[in-house]
Amino acid sequence: MHIYDQKESRKLLERAKKVIPGSPLCPGGGMYGHYSVSVPARGNPIYFSKADGSRFWDVDGNEYIDYMCAYGPMILGYNHGTVDKAARQQYRKGNTVSLASPVMVELAEQLVDMVSIADWAFFAKNGADPTNLAVMVARAATGRKKILMFDGGYHGSSPWMQDPGSGGTIEEDTANVLKATWNDFEQIRKIVGENDGQIAGLISTPYHHPVVFDNEMPAPGFWKNIQDLCNRKGIVLILDDVRAGFRADLAGSNEYFGFKPDLACFGKALANGYPISALVGTDALRDAVSNVFFTGTQFFNAAPMAAALATLRELKRINAPKIMLERGWKVMGGIVDIAKGYGYDLRVSGLPSMPFLRITNQDPPVFSEGIAGLHSGLHSDWISECVQRGAYFLDYHNHFISTAHTDEDTQRTWDIADDAFKAVKKNYGDRF
Ligand SMILES: Cc1ncc(COP(=O)(O)O)c(C=O)c1O
Incomplete structure (x- = not known):
């Protein structure tokens, strides 16, 4: 060879x-x-x-x-005819304009229709945008500071998501981030008990896909236990579906694993490579997300939204x-x-x-x-x-x-x- x-x-x-x-x-x-x-x-x-x-x-x-x-972004193949055509047509009509495009409404409707927990959607660019927003929404909704995540989990490169001591970060960045071991529910229960009334949100991928180490599926009952605990303790359950999104279940990877988060973050494959990400959530968090200041110059680009709409429709059409x-x-x-x-x-x-x-x-x-x-x-x-x-x-x-x-x-x-x-x-x- x-x-x-x-x-x-x-x-x-x-x-x-x-x-x-x-x-x-x-x-x-x-x-x-x-x-x-x-x-x-x-x-x-x-x-x-x-x-x-x-x-x-x-x-x-x-x-x-x-x-x-x-x-992760390439899900339908590079140069996908339908997706690229939708993006090209929108580029010709306008991409970054002083107003939002109607395609933004259509895309939000598509996500609300397709993703089981989604009653609303916000759009951004990279995966770290919705994970950041989700954490802010959890804090706005609960008035609490702490965020629980899993050791080895990755939610983007923002300072709070990096390991303590990483270049350019300060102690305060991670001071309110607690870490648990994947699949160890007893440990999670203990952490929640020790921080009673202080945890705003638990953020996790649908299964454990750290770098370097074997990936781990949730143990039987793990997600149900977490969901029950979060519900009982008023903790916002955040699904980070940025990486796995649309490769397990189009309604959200939580459907594949059988649980219901309050918020779900998508990115990567959402538009087959065009730059767009999204946070979706339940009606219960509509007021909270409305109270968080969240924006970016490029967040309203219409062509990636058209590409996302075409991608989602095509993913659905071919199962x-x-x-x-x-x-x-x-x-x-x-x-x-x-x-x-x-x-x-x-x-x-x-x-x-x-x-x-x-x-x-x-x-x-x-x-x-x-x-x-x-x-x-x-x-x-x-x-x-x-x-x-x-x-x-x-x-x-x-x-x-x-x-x-x-x-x-x-x-x-x-x-x-x-x-x-x-x-x-x-x-x-x-x-x-
Ligand atoms: C699970 C998960 N969440 C969030 C992110 C951050 O996405 P981005 O790099 O687009 O900011 C990634 C990126 O790899 C990811 O895998």
């Missing part, structure tokens, strides 16, 4: 290093944020030249089946979650079987439409020790071998399936995975 090189990507990175600083995960600079994490990985492309359907091409001309889907859940099962199940043939145990965790992968033979993997071990060891090496053959996986993050992934992609991915296992077997022999 042809092994890719990334000479042009690396050349461009050298230029970038002079004008774009780095991140703690990308020493040397040239890239920031979550896109910086994979830059130091062996054989990783850094810049794309074009994308279409389920694939992208890097600046060296290498073609990849994209299992990251832009970290997209079913397609992605089934495709995820199929492609990942096949890789698990191929791994077995080489003596490797590939663990797939999380939703099949958002699978996290880990070869467990080297346990714990080097990268679970922390940043220093990232991109090294058996699992990371296998991922690198896949990437260098055209399947874009990452070693530390969950993956994403879209409705644009085809049977041909599945077969090609299995061939790549097989060749990649062969390569690591050659390097590692029977060490693991």
Whole structure:
């Protein structure tokens, strides 16, 4: 199988290093944020030249089946005809104008119609906008300060959401943030008891999808217990569906897991890549959200709203979650079987439409020790071998399936995975 090189990507990175600083995960600079994490990985492309359907091409001309889907936004495929047409038409009519467009009302109606708990919707840009707003709404509704979240949960890059001690944050940012362990309801009950009458909201993703570690589904009864506790204690239950949204259930991932939050945050896949996010909520919180000052210059862009409306209609028309859940099962199940043939145990965790992968033979993997071990060891090496053959996986993050992934992609991915296992077997022999 042809092994890719990334000479042009690396050349461009050298230029970038002079004008774009780095991140703690990308020493040397040239890239920031979550896109910086994979830059130091062996054989990783850094810049794309074009994308279409389920694939992208890097600046060296290498073609990849994209299992990251832009970290979630791509759900119907790159350059989706219907979505792009809706956006183009709206761009022609007007995008950022001194008034809102009627499409904003239509989109809010669509979300209220589609999402089970939604009686209203507010729109913004990134996922951190609705998670921030949700926390403010919880505080406005309850008059309380504290927010409870799960250790390893990610809700955006705002200071209150970062780990204490992170660069640029101060103690006060996280002074009112309490952390619990996923699936440990007794601990949550204890924390709520110790902070009785002080917790405004509990924010959580529908299941636990931290970086680096295996993803965890809710234990039986976990969500029901949390919902009952929040209801009893007057705590606003906030679903952060920014990442999983529309890949489990179009009515909200809470429907897949059987619970009812008070607020739900969406972003990423909402418009198949156009920049828009949303907070939806119940009537009980209509006054509270109306009392929070929340705005942004670009929050009223009409073209992303038109794209979102087209995306939601298309997701509904084709019953997209079913397609992605089934495709995820199929492609990942096949890789698990191929791994077995080489003596490797590939663990797939999380939703099949958002699978996290880990070869467990080297346990714990080097990268679970922390940043220093990232991109090294058996699992990371296998991922690198896949990437260098055209399947874009990452070693530390969950993956994403879209409705644009085809049977041909599945077969090609299995061939790549097989060749990649062969390569690591050659390097590692029977060490693991
Ligand atoms: C669960 C979750 N919430 C919130 C966010 C923040 O979204 P954004 O990066 O668009 O601000 C993310 C981003 O990865 C996320 O995965």
